[in-house]
Amino acid sequence: MRRRAFLQGCCAAALAGAVPLTTFWRPAAAAGRTSNDVIVYVFLRGGIDGLHLVVPYAGAERSQYELLRDNLAIPESNLRQINSQWALHPRAGGGPGDGVGSSPKWLHRLWDEGRVAIVQGSGMPQHLSRSHFDAQAWIDLGTPGDKSTPDGWLTRYLAVADGLPSADIAPVFGFADTRPMSLMGSSAALTVASPESFRVDGFHWSWNETNPDLAGHQAAHRRLDALWSGGGASPLLQAGRDTADALEQMRGMDFDGYLPEGGASYPGGTLGDQFRSLAQLIKQDMGIVAATVDYGGWDTHAGQGVPQPGNANHYDYYGIRVEELSRALDAFYTDLSASSQGNLMDRVNVVVLSEFGRKVRPNDASGTDHGHGNVMLALGGRVNGGMHGSFPGLDAGSLFEGQDLATTTDYRQVLAEALVSRMGLAPAQLEAVFPEFGSYSPLGVFSSS
């Protein structure tokens, strides 16, 4: 098995000199590899309305919320209360037919178990863009205000982190059709939308699979590696070789036959499938250290929806997405935490974010336009559950430009904390991952032990 390209994560010339190849081997890890943590970076594309997910439940913020949110305000009686001040959208903890008093499922259940951290007022404090594309690019590149950065923040992490395990297929998986910008510039990342269909299998049966009963017989796909060999090291050639390698290795895995553990039930659809495949890859102990998952559809300019928990026939666009996300996160957590290999969630760290929040006031189409501050979520066995950061406030003096939630926590602080507390990065290396990000001030979202 060749590990050629997969040992190092970055082709950015600027960083190459800083990365001694030998540091990628850590004897203790290479033997069993189970000691490395994994970061799962979930991007809710389109700008989730965080104020519709984590909702003021009582006090002054509640009054101000009702006043400004108008017809999109979720009544207290339709929310799942999680502490004296805050509540979750009901679909984070139950289906459309489940009343808010029903026993919590999914994200709500994990919150009750102390496994979920909510970071209020997160986003990009110093650089403003209400453009999806700029804001997503800035966040993924880790350089707010500059989208000409040649590589993504995860690419840079892989390049500078010490002691990463060797990887059989790839140290980082991007679950997407096209490579996410957080992995820009990475020659090590494998981007796949669905691992089980990742095989070149359309030839006539006589040459589609190697027939071991025929001496010398070799399937056509076995030629791909040689067909991309030679001719230099252009990005296209490198990508083709990595593809040929990854195809051969993934072909040996049985994705269809995978059985989740702990009674985990992944929701149907792409998101659930991707989390299930990711859990399987992590259990295979093949050196995966990072994964990205994209979940879109949050650009709710119209018909965002107000939930009616207990009414199974009520259509709630936003609620459907919250439920799918919550179920996928719960299944992933359950599957890994109840693994026969032990509680693997003790070394898996999920961070959920979006490019910006949405306007506090709804628009005339019962939707919300692009805003600013938002919430982030973290999930894992080493996450300190509860509220983190500070809610920026809904009073006129606190609103950003008089219309949006402000930002009180730079999203990079949360990612930086995950890297330092869990992913083996030294604080001094943060500058290489998040250039010009300023002083590191962790919120305590992750436990470092």
Place this chain on the structure above:
Amino acid sequence: MDSNTGGTMRDAVQGSGDRIFSDRYEDSSSASSDFALRVLERATYGARPEDLDHFLSLGSNDQQRLNAWLDEQLDWQGLDDSGLEQRLAAAGYLTLDKTITELWADHVQGDADRYLPAAETEAARILRAVYSRRQVYEVMTEFWHDHFSVAGWDFSIAPVLVQYDRDVIRPHALGNFREMLEAVARSTAMLIYLDNKDNRAGGYNENWARELMELHTLGSDAYYPGAAHGEIPLGDDDLAIGYSDADVYDVARCFTGWTIRSGHWEMPDTPEYDNGDFIFFVNWHEGGNKYVLGNFIFGPTDQMEAELAMDYLCMHRQTARHLCEKICRRLVDDEPPQSLVESAAQVWHDNWQAGDQVAKVVRHILSSADFVDGTGTKIRRPFELMCAAFRKTAAEIEPQPTGGWDPWGDLLYRFRQTGHGCFRWPSPDGYPDTADRWTSASVMGQTWRLLSRMVELDDDSDRFLLCIHQETVAGLPDPAQRSAEGLVDFWLERLVGRPVASGRRSELIDFMRQNAAADAPLDITSGLPDGDWNSGNLSAHYTPSRLRAAVALIMMLPEFYQR
């Protein structure tokens, strides 16, 4: 030369005097055929032998031939495309001639399949890219679909996508940008996609206005976040050199009331207010001053406010730069030379009111030294790889909208898995156009998966979509020519046309020959279509199937990716 069907190709191949096939490619790679190949591979969906012949017949030197070819391609309406029209008619599509009100009545309000108009638009798009003689026009049509991207398979948009393709994008693909923008702004698909149908007084919706400035015209380089009205300096055309959120909000207000006849309860309760067509609904228009790009929208009122705002955007130099950079990226290089972008932007700007504005810009770019010298590099994206595979194998296809397990269901499913399915990009920035976004293992692996299947797909009459066997027999009429080496070289010439790395050629020959000598003739005609089992002699084991697999492997070569 008439090259509207695959049939003429076979005639050309059989002709003993044909330049391409009378010699081995090493002998025929003269500078002029290199030039022809470069132009056609870059500006069309793939150079076929008859395309190269035609190009070479257009004059006595490269410059003359390029000019004559551009004259022909850019006068797209003058280029006879009856072969394609016949194929479109024969395919029997049901929705492509329906008006917007018919689409609305049948596919939104009625019981007809909501997704059929999108599915047939995709089928026709493949047919056109493969067979149309108006290749530059089709390439630019794809460009504009990416530029004014809508999520074509969305529940609400799929029923009206026919109108978007036929009446909005195609008429203006080589025409005038301002006119195309007008058509986009009034199109049912875009009004739904970017929510302007809900943009009304008192609660405006900024989605369309923001993307209009950021993606469709000025570009995000001209975005000054946080600037207030009047803070952005004016250029020599008296327009602010960029825009801010304040401009977005006021442009959104200009567009209040631009909506569709959707049967909204605030509209009169009559059928003509529920037919899906554009309407400026004055009741929803927000009055009052608007200030756009440093200028009050003075004078015009109501619907004319947005017209003036669009004029400002289309005459703006930033729009010229932004659009020309994108067109140069499509046709020349992922990182196009700034000098070319600037000179093209000048042509764009000078002609912003000309009916053939886009054609002039395309001519400028395709005549430029940067294009002619062929210094840039582009790779084929999955759609282009698929179309080139069809074109270069003289495929006989009639794409059908389908969701089932027939050949088109199989093919289109695999095509979709590449991440490049027609009209399926979810966000309004359109499919990316740089190699780094199309060289992930996911895209490449899924594309190879598609190509491996394409060579095997056959129709109800058991005819393969790709005419690999017929073309091989016609190109190598003497069985003695059909050695592993002869077969591989024939298909390398046909599919790539340029030398490929020798190690790759040997690998292909090794696969084709198995245990036979490279120059020993192989029997490609016994046991058709698939060949026969032969466990003792792999060189005779399912040889026709192995030939199809070898052709698919050639389509997966790095050399085939180069556009």
